[in-house]
Amino acid sequence: MSRGMPEKTLAGPTLAEIEAARERVSRVAEITPMESSRYLSELLGSPVYLKCENLQRTGSYKIRGAYNRLAQLSADERARGVVAASAGNHAQGVAFAARELGIAATIFMPVGVALPKLQATRSYGADVILRGHTVDEPLRAAAEFAESTGAVLIPPFDHPDVVAGQGTLGLEMLEQVADIDTVIMPIGGGGLISGVASALKQAAARDGRTVRIIGVQATNAAAYPVSLAAGEPTEIALLPTIADGIAVSKPGTLNFDIIKDTVDEVVTVTDDDIARALLVLLERAKLVVEPAGAAAVAAILTGQVKDLGRTVVILSGGNIDPLVMERIISRGLAASERYLKLKLLLPDRPGQLARVAELISEANANVVEVLHTRHGRNALISEVELELSVETRGPEHVRGVIDRLREAGYDPTVGY
The missing domain is CATH 3.40.50.1100 (Rossmann fold)
Structure with a gap:
């Protein structure tokens, strides 16, 4: 990929065109906050900033x-x-x-x-x-x-005016964080990254610097790795993903031409990775972000990006249905091994449920849901099946809960 850029990228808008777009866009768009993240900085080993487009008017860039x-x-x-x-x-x-x-x-x-x-x-x-x-x-x-x-x-990404408009975000970021080394952002059709990359690569070249651009796609909707390998926009079959905002089956033609010349790397993250990132943003940054908007953070949490100098992560949107958020938080807790489901077969006699609850309590875990049934398919006539949902504090605590039950003679089956 190209590291130093001329005044105009191969297919994208010029810096002057993006600056003109910013003049227009400034009539309606907010200058969104740029927040430093101590947690992600320690994880990555270099300063990390969150560009909060989830707080933009209409909830996204x-x-x-x-x-x-x-x-x-x-x-x-x-x-x-x-x-x-x-x-x-x-x-x-x-x-x-x-x-x-x-x-x-x-x-x-x-x-x-x-x-x-x-x-x-x-x-x-x-x-x-x-x-x-x-x-x-x-x-x-x-x-x-x-x-x-x-x-x-009005296309969502494959148009020069749309690309230039999204590029205004790059100019705004440069005014908030000096000497950006790396920018990580989600990719769907490619409108955001092609605009931001066009702005940043040209501005960096003008100032005699370089900036690294990393795009992130959901594993179940990753059209760009396939397209870049093929050398042309290639349609893929989409699989279900919680990151519906970046679920696009084929890159935009204009966007692809810009991205192949300006983007240094594209990585993918799973739905579980994204759910965990959304939970981290809620807990650590106190920010509500939609799944697509959390994809770039997921790339850091999974270790796919290393120490890259002064890094800006774009949180592209915050429009999430509260009901979907509830499910994703549960999934994020499970992916972080802080929410555990256990199944046990117990003798069908009084006191067994109380005994299991006592053992879990002794392991300092909290039972939040119980299903006790004689109709489990794996249970003998003299047995009952017990399914428990338990709050835990992470992998080590999960192992402690399971070990405690096994020491008492039970054989729990673990699920998340």
């Missing part, structure tokens, strides 16, 4: 690219209105930008979209149409709507 695109529409285009498709953040960005500019907006969203995202998009004045159960179906519907009505289709 998407407002930057959306507003920059809409602000440059002609009077005729504005009169025809705009249309977009999204499961969340892009929808809200387009709806908000359209409202601010007095443009009618139609947004196609999947039927199962999270209620908070649906309500937020409607609250910005957009006409929301629910279509299909995956993002692909709303995308097709939006394209058909644009063709039949003349509305301007």
Whole structure:
């Protein structure tokens, strides 16, 4: 990958174009906080800063690219209105930008979209149409709507104006942290990283410096490693992932051309890694971040990135359904071995449940849920099956709880 960049990247916006975009975007976007993270700094071995786009208006960086695109529409285009498709953040960005500019907006969203995202998009004045159960179906519907009505289709990442708008985040970061050595951020279609990389690589080259750019994808939606190996945008089959904000089956054409010349490395993280990162951000940084927005932190927690000097991690969004958050926190606790499920077969006689609870108490663990049944498939007629959910304090404590039960003659089966 390229380390020093000319004034213009191979396919991306110039620094002047990104600076012009910033002038426009500054009318609506907040300058989001840059917070230092002692916990991640100690883990990585170098200073780590969190760029909190989860605190941006509409809850993500998407407002930057959306507003920059809409602000440059002609009077005729504005009169025809705009249309977009999204499961969340892009929808809200387009709806908000359209409202601010007095443009009618139609947004196609999947039927199962999270209620908070649906309500937020409607609250910005957009006409929301629910279509299909995956993002692909709303995308097709939006394209058909644009063709039949003349509305301007606003893509989520594959457009020069959108890329330049997202690049304004890079300029903002440079003003908040001097001499950035490395930036780590999530990748979906590639709009964020192509814009930020374009800004940072050019600004660094102008100042006689280098900056390293690392992208992070969810393992179940990792189109970029495959595409970079093939040398062209390649479509993959998406698998379920909690990081729906970066679940894109094929890189954007423009974005891919920029990324292959400006991004130094792309790594992947699992859903369990992301859940653990979300929990760390809640506990250590007191920040609510959506799964996609926590992907870059997951890359640090898994040790995939090492000491990289002064490092900025972009928390790209914070739009998360409280019900989904509850499930992800539970998953994060399990992935950190702080939430344990045990199954035991017990003799069907009085006192056995109390004895097991006493043993767990002696190991200083807390039982939060109990299922006691004679209908377990593995139990004999003279046995009952006991399933326990237990709060623990980490791997060492888990081993202590299990050892205590085994010393008492029980044979627990462990699950998370």
